[in-house]
Amino acid sequence: MGFVYRIASPSEYLAITGYGINDVKLAKKAWIAPGQRCTRFDMSPVNYTFEVQAMSAEKLPFILPAVFTIGPRADDEECLLRYAKLISPHDKLSHHVNELVKGVIEGETRVLAASMTMEEIFRGTKSFKQAVFENVQLELNQFGLIIYNANVKQLVDVPGHEYFSYLGQKTQQEAVNQAKVDVAEARMKGEVGAKERDGTTRQNAAKVDAETKVYTVKRQGEGAKEEARVKAEVKVFENEREAEVAAANSELAMKKAGWEQQARVAEVEAAKAVAIRDAELQVEVERRNAARQTEKLKAEHLSKAVVDYEMKVQQANWELYNRQKAAEARLFEQEKEAEARRAAAEAAFFARQREAEAELYAKQKEAEGLAAMGQAQSAYLSAMLGALGGSYVALRDYLMINSGVYQEMARINADAIKGLEPKISVWSSGASGEVGDASGGGGAMKEMAGVYKMLPPLLTTVHEQTGMLPPAWMGTLTTDRPSTSS
Numbered sequence: 001m002g003f004v005y006r007i008a009s010p011s012e013y014l015a016i017t018g019y020g021i022n023d024v025k026l027a028k029k030a031w032i033a034p035g036q037r038c039t040r041f042d043m044s045p046v047n048y049t050f051e052v053q054a055m056s057a058e059k060l061p062f063i064l065p066a067v068f069t070i071g072p073r074a075d076d077e078e079c080l081l082r083y084a085k086l087i088s089p090h091d092k093l094s095h096h097v098n099e100l101v102k103g104v105i106e107g108e109t110r111v112l113a114a115s116m117t118m119e120e121i122f123r124g125t126k127s128f129k130q131a132v133f134e135n136v137q138l139e140l141n142q143f144g145l146i147i148y149n150a151n152v153k154q155l156v157d158v159p160g161h162e163y164f165s166y167l168g169q170k171t172q173q174e175a176v177n178q179a180k181v182d183v184a185e186a187r188m189k190g191e192v193g194a195k196e197r198d199g200t201t202r203q204n205a206a207k208v209d210a211e212t213k214v215y216t217v218k219r220q221g222e223g224a225k226e227e228a229r230v231k232a233e234v235k236v237f238e239n240e241r242e243a244e245v246a247a248a249n250s251e252l253a254m255k256k257a258g259w260e261q262q263a264r265v266a267e268v269e270a271a272k273a274v275a276i277r278d279a280e281l282q283v284e285v286e287r288r289n290a291a292r293q294t295e296k297l298k299a300e301h302l303s304k305a306v307v308d309y310e311m312k313v314q315q316a317n318w319e320l321y322n323r324q325k326a327a328e329a330r331l332f333e334q335e336k337e338a339e340a341r342r343a344a345a346e347a348a349f350f351a352r353q354r355e356a357e358a359e360l361y362a363k364q365k366e367a368e369g370l371a372a373m374g375q376a377q378s379a380y381l382s383a384m385l386g387a388l389g390g391s392y393v394a395l396r397d398y399l400m401i402n403s404g405v406y407q408e409m410a411r412i413n414a415d416a417i418k419g420l421e422p423k424i425s426v427w428s429s430g431a432s433g434e435v436g437d438a439s440g441g442g443g444a445m446k447e448m449a450g451v452y453k454m455l456p457p458l459l460t461t462v463h464e465q466t467g468m469l470p471p472a473w474m475g476t477l478t479t480d481r482p483s484t485s486s
Contacts, residue, residue: 015084041088045071054113065153073146083144108135
C-alpha cells in the first residue's frame, strides 16, 4: 500500500501514529505513509443533561437539573493531544464518555453543595453555578475537554422533602401581603399627587409669563446694542480700507523710483563692461602673438635635437627588444624542462600510488580472508561445542587431537632425547610389610623407615647423573650401592 492523502472536515482533526512519529501527530490534512495509521475525531461539542442529587450542609437533599455543553479544547495543542489519546477512541455519545462526564460533574457538585447551606445555594444560584463550572473545568482539563456552556436549572425537591414547596408558599404569602400594602400606598400617593400637580401647574404658568416679559425686553435691548456695534464696525472697516489704499499708492511710487535708478546703473555698468572686455581681448591678442613667435623659434632650434633623440630611442628600443626575446627564449626552455621534470615526477608518483593502492587492496583482501576464516572457525567451534554437550574440556582435547598437537609433542620429546644414553636407576626399600610386621602395625615408624631407606640410593643416582655430592652434614657416599639396573 502506498501513500494516501487524508483531509479532515472543518470540525475534525486527523490523529496520525506509526512510522516516523514519536507519539501522536495532529493535522487537518496530511500524507499517510505505509506503516502509519490515521484516525479522525470530531471536535464539535455535545450537550450532556443530568439531574444531580446532592445534599446541602443542613443535610437537606435536593435535585439540581443541569445541562452542560462540553467539547475538546481546540485552542490548545496539548489538550487536543490528551483528548486524542484518552477520549477520541470512544464515541463522544457513548455510555463510557457519558458516565465519565457525569461522574466528574456529580462529584464536584456534591462536594460544593455539601459546603453550602440551602439558603446560600438558593439565593446565590449564580455564584453556585460559577463555582460548579470552575471545579468541573479543573477536572475536565486532564481529558482535554472544555465547558462551552453550563445551564443550571431551578432546584427541585426530592420526593418526600418539600423544602422548596414550603419556601414557595412562604414567598407567595409574603408577596400577597406586600401587594396589599403597595395598593394602599399607591392610592394615597395618587390623591396627594393630583393636588400637588394642580398647584405646581399654576405656579409654573405664572413663572413662565413673568419670564416671557423679561426675556422680551432683554431681547429688544440686545437688538439695539447689536445694531450700534455693527455700524461702528462698518465705519472702522471703511477707514482701514482707505488707509490701505493710500499705503499701496505710496509703495508703488517708491518702487517706480527704485526701478528707474536700477535701469540707469545698469546702463553705466554695461558701457564699462564693454570697455573692459575690449581691453582684455587686446591683451589676449598680444599674448597669442608672443606665443606664436616663441613656438616658431622653438621649432627651428629643437627640430634637430628631437630627430637625434628619436633615433637614439629607436636604437635603444631595438636592443631592448632583442634582449627581451633572448630572455623569453631562455625562460621558455626552462619552463619546458620544468614541465618535463614535473611530468616525470607525476608519472613516478602515479606508479607509486598504484603500487600502494595494490598493496592496500591485497592487505584488505587478506584481512577480509582472515575475518571470514575467523567467522567460519567461530561457527565451527560453536557447532562442535554444541555437539559435545557444551564441554570445553572435550572440545579442547578434540581440537588438540585433530590438530596433531599430541603427536607433535611426542615427536619433539623424542627429538630432544635422541642420541642420549640416560642412566635409569631403580631401587627398592624391601617388602612393604617388613617393618609393619615387626612392630605389629606402627604406621608412622614404617613411613620414616621407608624415607631413610630411600635416601642413599637417591643421592647416589643424583651423583651419577649430575656429579653433585650431598652436603657433609648428610654424610658421604660409599662405594657399595643398592642393586641397580641401568
